[in-house]
Amino acid sequence: xxxxxxxxxxxxxxxxxxxxxxxxxxxxxxxxxxxxxxxxxxxxxxxxxxxxxxxxxxxxxxxxxxxxxxxxxxxxxxxxxxxxxxxxxxxxxxxxxxxxxxxxxxxxxxxxxxxxxxxxxxxxxxxxxxxxxxxxxxxxxxxxxxxxxxxxxxxxxxxxxxxxxxxxxxxxxxxxxxxxxxxxxxxxxxxxxxxxxxxxxxxxxxxxxxxxxxxxxxxxxxxxx
Numbered sequence: 203x204x205x206x207x208x209x210x211x212x213x214x215x216x217x218x219x220x221x222x223x224x225x226x227x228x229x230x231x232x233x234x235x236x237x238x239x240x241x242x243x244x245x246x247x248x249x250x251x252x253x254x255x256x257x258x259x260x261x262x263x264x265x266x267x268x269x270x271x272x273x274x275x276x277x278x279x280x281x282x283x284x285x286x287x288x289x290x291x292x293x294x295x296x297x298x299x300x301x302x303x304x305x306x307x308x309x310x311x312x313x314x315x316x317x318x319x320x321x322x323x324x325x326x327x328x329x330x331x332x333x334x335x336x337x338x339x340x341x342x343x344x345x346x347x348x349x350x351x352x353x354x355x356x357x358x359x360x361x362x363x364x365x366x367x368x369x370x371x372x373x374x375x376x377x378x379x380x381x382x383x384x385x386x387x388x389x390x391x392x393x394x395x396x397x398x399x400x401x402x403x404x405x406x407x408x409x410x411x412x413x414x415x416x417x418x419x420x421x422x423x424x425x426x427x
Contacts, residue, residue, distance in 0.1 A: 251277040252304065259308050266317060281305060285312050319378070322348040327385055336387045352382060356389050 254274055259265050267274040284297040311317040325345050330336050340346040352374065359373045374382075406422065407413050415426040 248301070252301075255305075256308055265305075265308050265310050278310075281310070282312055282314065323381060326382075326387075330385050336382075336385055337391060352378075352387070353389055353391065 251274065255265055255267075255277065258267055258271070258274060265278065267278060269275065281297065281301075285302065287296040288294065288302075311320075322345060326336060326338070326349065329338055329345065336349065338346045338349045340350050355372060355374045356379065359379075362373065403413055403415070406415055406419075415422070417426045419426050
């Protein structure tokens with residue numbers, strides 16, 4: 203038999219019928235034990251994942267692991283969530299200054315949208331280098347869709363009297379506008395096309411002495427339409 207006090211102060215293992223229950227450690231002692239070791243294990247796990255992320259950066263040149271790296275991707279997502287909570291609460295229990303500095307030393311991007319925006323911008327720079335302009339067709343996904351969205355966001359930015367604090371997705375910051383304009387980005391594609399046709403017409407008149415462009419003209423295929 204076991205005492206009522208034992209029932210109050212201990213936890214008894216559930217055994218087979220006819221076998222006396224055996225007390226195990228008190229819950230508070232269990233919490234103290236696992237609390238300390240859990241913290242140490244958490245630190246060791248963070249260090250392990252940080253090293254994996256550093257190795258990934260050395261191999262791939264960035265710190266955005268794809269879906270083929272589920273554990274590492276989950277670690278990156280958690281760091282962003284912890285950073286957002288840190289910014290909202292100013293509480294270092296979510297992520298310390300030391301960890302922030304170490305992640306940033308790898309080029310860690312806290313805002314995922316910003317990272318994606320910069321990636322598309324680099325793709326657009328390459329397109330301009332190859333094609334000589336930033337007039338990406340909208341059917342050239344995903345870059346063409348992104349370019350069209352920048353024009354929409356630019357219009358929203360001009361129309362807005364007061365920009366909201368979080369203007370990443372619906373508006374363009376002055377820095378992003380400057381970056382796009384540095385590669386001759388065209389905000390109004392219709393005006394750009396009209397000016398392009400005008401230059402072609404000037405060239406046609408200079409060579410042929412009139413502006414009677416035939417419907418089909420191979421050199422300027424859109425001019426006679």
